[in-house]
Amino acid sequence: MILVREGLPEQYRNLPNEQLFDGILEQLIQQTLLADLIGDTDSREIRLTLENDRRLMKASQAVEELSAQAIGEDEIAASYDARYADADMGMEYDASHILVETEEAAVNLIDKLQAGADFVELAKEFSTGPSGPGGGALGWFGLGMMVPPFEAAVVTMEKGAISSPVKTDFGWHVIKLNDTRAISAPALGEVRSEIIAELQRTAIEGQIEELRQQATINRTPVDDIGVAVISQSELMSE
Known part of the structure; x- marks a missing residue:
């Protein structure tokens, strides 16, 4: 039974x-x-x-x-170190953008920003994307999370910089890179069961x-x- x-x-x-x-x-x-x-x-x-x-x-x-x-704990620690001690986990990016329909509109926005306009306010007023009401903020994202033209522009930018107009299938983007950070390796406790398996x-x-x-x-x-x-x-x- x-x-x-x-x-x-x-x-x-x-x-x-x-x-x-x-x-x-x-x-x-x-x-x-x-x-x-x-x-x-x-x-x-x-x-x-x-x-x-x-x-x-x-x-x-x-x-x-x-x-x-x-x-053994020594085996677990050694496996963790082999995975993550010298591993390059990549970068994450915190960016905002303003999405418009034409390149001309994107250029006009860049001119306004260079003249001292506030990025957040311009995004709220002009962006056609879902992030517009939030000032264009996209939050943190890693490689592969954005469409290739957008990602290609972001990875070449300096912190605080404003991009040239970027064309994607969604329209034209004006991008501001707010910050970057290295991705941290996960703590041993987070991957312990995976390592044991x-x-x-x-x-x-x-x-x-x-x-x-x-x-x-x-x-x-x-x-x-x-x-x-x-x-x-x-x-x-x-």
Whole structure:
């Protein structure tokens, strides 16, 4: 009954045992009655299926045991350092923009800004983009988050600078770069579970390779059997 319950879809496994007990018991009774029709002689298909299930369960148990082996703090720290100690995490940019329909309108806005006009007020008055009411502020963003022409302009700008008109599919942009910052590496606690999973995966792959080197593996040449054999289910009953 335990195995049947464990094999149920999650939404059923979460039901109280009181709701599951009778149904599981009845399922086992029906299976036993039907199995008795076959008797004790297993067909080739049953034998092969049981052999495959046994192999799968033992392999799964081996993976669980390897995964359960303690990963030392030194290993975790070393893996974290290898990932992030000297890694260039890239830059983030804080920019604002004013979106207008024509290049001429963008040039006129740049002239106003050079004459001392306030960027925020111009964005509120003239920008056709959704950020206009907020003064054109886009907040912080990294590479790949903006369309290529916009990004290409931003990465070449100095802090506080105003761009030349930038054309995208949305229209013409006047961009102000407010600030930049280097992206910080995540804290160890944020990626700890990910690192442990990677170390476990590496340990399992290493164990498999070690076993492979020690084993004698006989492969039947593909040309002798043909790749189509894996779909010939009728062979199970021969």
